[in-house]
Amino acid sequence: xxxxxxxxxxxxxxxxxxxxxxxxxxxxxxxxxxxxxxxxxxxxxxxxxxxxxxxxxxxxxxxxxxxxxxxxxxxxxxxxxxxxxxxxxxxxxxxxxxxxxxxxxxxxxxxxxxxxxxxxxxxxxxxxxxxxxxxxxxxxxxxxxxxxxxxxxxxxxxxxxxx
Amino acid sequence: xxxxxxxxxxxxxxxxxxxxxxxxxxxxxxxxxxxxxxxxxxxxxxxxxxxxxxxxxxxxxxxxxxxxxxxxxxxxxxxxxxxxxxxxxxxxxxxxxxxxxxxxxxxxxxxxxxxxxxxxxxxxxxxxxxxxxxxxxxxxxxxxxxxxxxxxxxxxxxxxxxxxxxxxxxxxxxxxxxxxxxxxxxxxxxxxxxxxxxxxxxxxxxxxxxxxxxxxxxxxxxxxxxxxxxxxxxxxxxxxxxxxxxxxxxxxxxxxxxxxxxxxxxxxxxxxxxxxxxxxxxxxxxxxxxxxxxxxxxxxxxxxxxxxxxxxxxxxxxxxxxxxxxxxxxxxxxxxxxxxxxxxxxxxxxxxxxxxxxxxxxxxxxxxxxxxxxxxxxxxxxxxxxxxxxxxxxxxxxxxxxxxxxxxxxxxxxxxxxxxxxxxxxxxxxxxxxxxxxxxxxxxxxxxxxxxxxxxxxxxxxxxxxxxxxxxxxxxxxxxxxxxxxxxxxxxxxxxxxxx
Numbered sequence: 128x129x130x131x132x133x134x135x136x137x138x139x140x141x142x143x144x145x146x147x148x149x150x151x152x153x154x155x156x157x158x159x160x161x162x163x164x165x166x167x168x169x170x171x172x173x174x175x176x177x178x179x180x181x182x183x184x185x186x187x188x189x190x191x192x193x194x195x196x197x198x199x200x201x202x203x204x205x206x207x208x209x210x211x212x213x214x215x216x217x218x219x220x221x222x223x224x225x226x227x228x229x230x231x232x233x234x235x236x237x238x239x240x241x242x243x244x245x246x247x248x249x250x251x252x253x254x255x256x257x258x259x260x261x262x263x264x265x266x267x268x269x270x271x272x273x274x275x276x277x278x279x280x281x282x283x284x285x286x287x288x289x290x
Numbered sequence: 291x292x293x294x295x296x297x298x299x300x301x302x303x304x305x306x307x308x309x310x311x312x313x314x315x316x317x318x319x320x321x322x323x324x325x326x327x328x329x330x331x332x333x334x335x336x337x338x339x340x341x342x343x344x345x346x347x348x349x350x351x352x353x354x355x356x357x358x359x360x361x362x363x364x365x366x367x368x369x370x371x372x373x374x375x376x377x378x379x380x381x382x383x384x385x386x387x388x389x390x391x392x393x394x395x396x397x398x399x400x401x402x403x404x405x406x407x408x409x410x411x412x413x414x415x416x417x418x419x420x421x422x423x424x425x426x427x428x429x430x431x432x433x434x435x436x437x438x439x440x441x442x443x444x445x446x447x448x449x450x451x452x453x454x455x456x457x458x459x460x461x462x463x464x465x466x467x468x469x470x471x472x473x474x475x476x477x478x479x480x481x482x483x484x485x486x487x488x489x490x491x492x493x494x495x496x497x498x499x500x501x502x503x504x505x506x507x508x509x510x511x512x513x514x515x516x517x518x519x520x521x522x523x524x525x526x527x528x529x530x531x532x533x534x535x536x537x538x539x540x541x542x543x544x545x546x547x548x549x550x551x552x553x554x555x556x557x558x559x560x561x562x563x564x565x566x567x568x569x570x571x572x573x574x575x576x577x578x579x580x581x582x583x584x585x586x587x588x589x590x591x592x593x594x595x596x597x598x599x600x601x602x603x604x605x606x607x608x609x610x611x612x613x614x615x616x617x618x619x620x621x622x623x624x625x626x627x628x629x630x631x632x633x634x635x636x637x638x639x640x641x642x643x644x645x646x647x648x649x650x651x652x653x654x655x656x657x658x659x660x661x662x663x664x665x666x667x668x669x670x671x672x673x674x675x676x677x678x679x680x681x682x683x684x685x686x687x688x689x690x691x692x693x694x695x696x697x698x699x700x701x702x703x704x705x706x707x708x709x710x711x712x713x714x715x716x717x718x719x720x721x722x723x724x725x726x727x728x729x730x731x732x733x734x735x736x737x738x739x740x741x742x743x744x745x746x747x748x749x750x751x752x753x754x755x756x757x758x759x760x761x762x763x764x765x766x767x768x769x770x771x772x773x774x775x776x777x778x779x780x781x782x783x784x785x786x787x788x789x790x
Contacts, residue, residue: 213307214307214311216307220300224304226349231347231350
């Protein structure tokens, strides 16, 4: 059995009221599924890596707002976000360089498949996935930085005013 | 080299993110990654000087549909300038940046800035140019505020707001041009504009571009951000901003679009000449009274950019004989590389003095020539170059610009250029007398020469200041004239759409 109590299940004192927590618990799966749908179908329908990444990052932001930042950071730590962010950007920069092997930088060298199928368009879905990961991680990291550092700074200001 | 041309942006982009990953394990690696990347890029860039012009189709897509990268004399000159100065600034950072925390982030931002600037000077696609311009600008906003002190953050914020206003104007201009020509490809756009002509919409685009790119180049009256931003940044970044960034993002883009896309035009010419002269005068007048070493250099940058802008203005003038216009353009290009050499050197010197004495106020310094002879000598050489003392490089390029204006019959502009040269001399004599000579304050009696990694780039740049002046036959014919011809030959630029 799990040794640590799951914050998502317990309606503990942290975060918002049980109503918000319950709604977020229901919405969470749908938000993440929709985000991934937008990323994976980026080459077929409107949207893509950036739009989908923003939706995924919003999912994490809602989690953090409803359940407190401990849960947010447990699901995606700042170090983890930074590693995902940089790896995705590095892959996005490196994969086009493999195009040199086939003649041109940024050449779409993978099999194009049949148009309008999920597995088609060669490299483009790959780029969408990289961008999706990068945007999710960066936006969540920015949100956490603003909320954590914001509190840190306002505490400093308060101390200065008192002292 | 032709097949590997996109590596100029691909390598620094990949290295910037690799650097952040590797340094999570080993913090020391940042220095090595940045140095190796900058060295490789500098060697590749110098090799580009010997390549014949060509164009590269990104992704194998042919010209009006895909993104075109163009390599001609002007691009090769700018690439060499950017990557050589970057290498020197990174070598300098190895010692200088130990005073700051978060060195890996600094190098990553630096590499992103290099990627952006390389992209701007390589691309033959207007929207691609905008994207790279934003990459370089955003990296530079962060680098200006890197010290995170009150003053630095304020300068960075000011730069960010004004830079964004400029970017908006540029984007607006791009949208207008796209609506009129139906293409974003610069050679193709040049062809379409031959049909459209200079109508009111194109005139409005010119105004937007002169405002937007003029702000990036910091010509007066768009210069308000520069005197705050350049002194606030760490010294190697000040050297990059003043030496290269304002030229790659501002001066180069204006030149490329006005010469190769819109074509010589009397209105643009007189506007650029006037703005150039105004920048020269205002910049040097404001520089004269500054007590902050780096602030003085920043104002002087505005003044020197004025010379370059004015030369480009003359080059665009269809009313003067082609040979005279070409001479003006040649002088501007020559002054552009000279300014990169001496202004980078001066900013790095100011950093070395600050590193050892802890102050930037020139009235608190004095007699440092005796304590820091190598840095002092480099500072002295660069000051004489910028002041236009023969036989240093600044003298020759100013002479060419003044001669071109006199030959074209613009006696007032020519006289202003002479007067500003004299006032620059005055500024830098004041600077030298208060920093290098005079009484050494007692608290600086134990000051030592700067570390080796900081002195080596200074010596190289000082040697460049002398070399660019006296070794003109080695590079004048081939490099500078190739750059000038590539700007003057609009037909050849339009032809890149077929090649690649």
